[in-house]
Amino acid sequence: MSISRIQPLAIIENRLIRLGLAGLFLFETVKAILLPPYSIKPLIKQIAFIGARSMLVIVVAGLFVGMVIALQFYDTLLRFGSISLLGSAVGLSLIRELGPVITALMVIGRAGSAMCAEIGIMRVDNQIDALECMAIDPYRYLFSPRILAGIICVPILTAIFILVGIFGGYFVGVILFGVSPGSFFQGMSDTILNRDILMCFSKSFVFGLLIVWIACDKGFNLHLDKRGAYGSEGVSRITTESVVLSSMAILFSDYLLSSLIL
Amino acid sequence: MNNPELENIIEIEGLNTWYGDRQILSDVSLNVVHKEIMVIMGHSGSGKSTLLRHMIGLNKPASGSIKLLDKEITNLERKELHKLRRRIGVAFQNGALFSSMSLQENVELPLHEHTKLDHNTIRIMSRLKLELMNLSESESLMPAELSGGMLKRAGLARAVVMDPEVLFFDEPSAGLDPVTSAELDDLILQLRDALNMTIVVVTHDLDSAFKIADRITVLDNGRQIITGSKDMIRNFPDPRIVNMLERKAMDELVDADDYINKLTR
Numbered sequence: 001m002s003i004s005r006i007q008p009l010a011i012i013e014n015r016l017i018r019l020g021l022a023g024l025f026l027f028e029t030v031k032a033i034l035l036p037p038y039s040i041k042p043l044i045k046q047i048a049f050i051g052a053r054s055m056l057v058i059v060v061a062g063l064f065v066g067m068v069i070a071l072q073f074y075d076t077l078l079r080f081g082s083i084s085l086l087g088s089a090v091g092l093s094l095i096r097e098l099g100p101v102i103t104a105l106m107v108i109g110r111a112g113s114a115m116c117a118e119i120g121i122m123r124v125d126n127q128i129d130a131l132e133c134m135a136i137d138p139y140r141y142l143f144s145p146r147i148l149a150g151i152i153c154v155p156i157l158t159a160i161f162i163l164v165g166i167f168g169g170y171f172v173g174v175i176l177f178g179v180s181p182g183s184f185f186q187g188m189s190d191t192i193l194n195r196d197i198l199m200c201f202s203k204s205f206v207f208g209l210l211i212v213w214i215a216c217d218k219g220f221n222l223h224l225d226k227r228g229a230y231g232s233e234g235v236s237r238i239t240t241e242s243v244v245l246s247s248m249a250i251l252f253s254d255y256l257l258s259s260l261i262l
Numbered sequence: 263m264n265n266p267e268l269e270n271i272i273e274i275e276g277l278n279t280w281y282g283d284r285q286i287l288s289d290v291s292l293n294v295v296h297k298e299i300m301v302i303m304g305h306s307g308s309g310k311s312t313l314l315r316h317m318i319g320l321n322k323p324a325s326g327s328i329k330l331l332d333k334e335i336t337n338l339e340r341k342e343l344h345k346l347r348r349r350i351g352v353a354f355q356n357g358a359l360f361s362s363m364s365l366q367e368n369v370e371l372p373l374h375e376h377t378k379l380d381h382n383t384i385r386i387m388s389r390l391k392l393e394l395m396n397l398s399e400s401e402s403l404m405p406a407e408l409s410g411g412m413l414k415r416a417g418l419a420r421a422v423v424m425d426p427e428v429l430f431f432d433e434p435s436a437g438l439d440p441v442t443s444a445e446l447d448d449l450i451l452q453l454r455d456a457l458n459m460t461i462v463v464v465t466h467d468l469d470s471a472f473k474i475a476d477r478i479t480v481l482d483n484g485r486q487i488i489t490g491s492k493d494m495i496r497n498f499p500d501p502r503i504v505n506m507l508e509r510k511a512m513d514e515l516v517d518a519d520d521y522i523n524k525l526t527r
Contacts, residue, residue, distance in 0.1 A: 122360075125356065125358060125361075126354045126355075126356065126358040127358050127359075127360055127361075129315075129320055129352075129354070129358065130352065130354055130358035130359075130417075130420075132320065132347070133318055133320070133347055133350070133351075133352035133421075134347070134352075134371065134372045134375070134420075135344040135345070135347040135348045135372075135375075135376065136371070136372070136375050137340075137344065141375075
């Protein structure tokens with residue numbers, strides 16, 4: 001009787017403790033980023049992993065997303081007789097919402113999951129303990145290059161996604177459906193404000209941070225998980241959890257940031 | 263200190279530790295002196311690896327004190343702990359090598375991180391240690407390409423590359439054939455004699471323990487049965503030790519009713 005009453009409290013308490021640990025993880029990593037010594041080589045390696053190797057996925061996704069929203073908007077705007085708005089509709093939806101969000105979701109699938117599994121296996125295999133024993137700070141050695149690479153790469157990938165998306169929209173709208181190229185681009189440059197660009201980059205910056213933070217923290221703190229953690233089962237579970245949690249965090253913070261900036 | 267030979271490198275006093283509500287170590291006290299090889303023995307689950315993790319500050323005890331190289335490590339700050347850890351080396355059971363780096367890069371890592379030596383000097387120093395472990399031919403291989411014994415030796419090479427004062431070695435002979443495990447024992451003795459290291463080895467292998475140890479600590483279910491020289495262990499009347507030396511399972515008198523209850527619970 002008393003146990004069933006206490007249990008929800010214990011769960012909440014555990015969640016709060018876990019949240020606190022994730023906060024400490026970020027604090028230690030940011031401290032490691034800001035304080036010397038700085039090393040550039042691991043950062044470049046991570047930029048290659050998160051950024052360069054995600055390029056193809058981002059370009060393909062951007063192209064098709066741009067094409068499909070141009071198609072949808074063309075059909076919708078045709079009903080209202082306002083085809084001249086096609087360029088601004090494609091541009092605005094890509095810049096404000098689809099660009100940052102879909103790029104982030106692609107990066108979660110491509111890099112976030114891999115990163116979480118890699119760190120989780122390092123924890124299971126004692127490699128993180130080995131780092132500690134060699135007096136090498138894992139926050140500085142493992143996590144600061146990853147977090148930095150995340151906040152550098154995700155905004156750049158977002159920009160590439162939007163650029164390719166606009167091209168895809170141009171292809172469908174102008175080349176396939178014959179909208180005049182002048183109205184397509186003129187509409188776009190008239191309606192897109194600096195505030196939209198600011199929203200786009202502040203979102204993708206926050207998303208980059210969230211993706212790497214959640215993936216690395218989940219892997220790093222794998223041993224704290226009491227539900228029969230460790231081993232391959234533990235790694236597979238935290239990888240799934242990290243993908244689900246970071247996708248949720250992206251969509252939630254997307255709404256939050258939109259409502260703050262608008 | 264007039265006689266450095268007697269200097270305590272590790273001093274553990276009344277160590278207690280718990281995982282949840284299971285007590286893993288109860289009231290363990292021991293010391294390790296300079297240039298000594300201390301072997302911690304016990305069967306699986308006796309708490310010997312947990313004791314090792316406490317000695318290097320990876321786990322914090324519930325109560326008790328642990329002094330490593332004259333510093334109390336139970337309440338040491340991270341920064342101080344890292345400073346202290348530069349003076350120790352730890353070889354993990356499976357080597358714990360970084361899978362994204364070649365063997366040589368693994369061994370060179372502590373030197374790159376902690377010294378300002380130029381690349382060539384670092385290379386020579388790491389080759390020296392790899393040579394000592396008979397691994398110089400394999401330096402460019404990745405950990406995935408190495409056998410179990412090679413992984414252990416590589417982990418050992420990385421642990422000693424900074425010439426630590428104290429070396430901790432977790433299960434050197436687990437999962438190895440008798441010949442490879444004997445080679446590792448010889449290596450451990452060489453390290454002590456040639457490099458003046460104090461060495462703590464955790465093992466369940468009797469032959470290896472009696473070959474390398476100066477003193478042995480036997481743990482059973484988290485309790486320390488005895489710490490003493492090899493002769494003391496051989497002549498100790500406790501049935502748990504006698505059984506261990508004769509490789510017999512503990513005979514427990516089983517009540518038939520209790521046994522049935524246990525199975526049908």
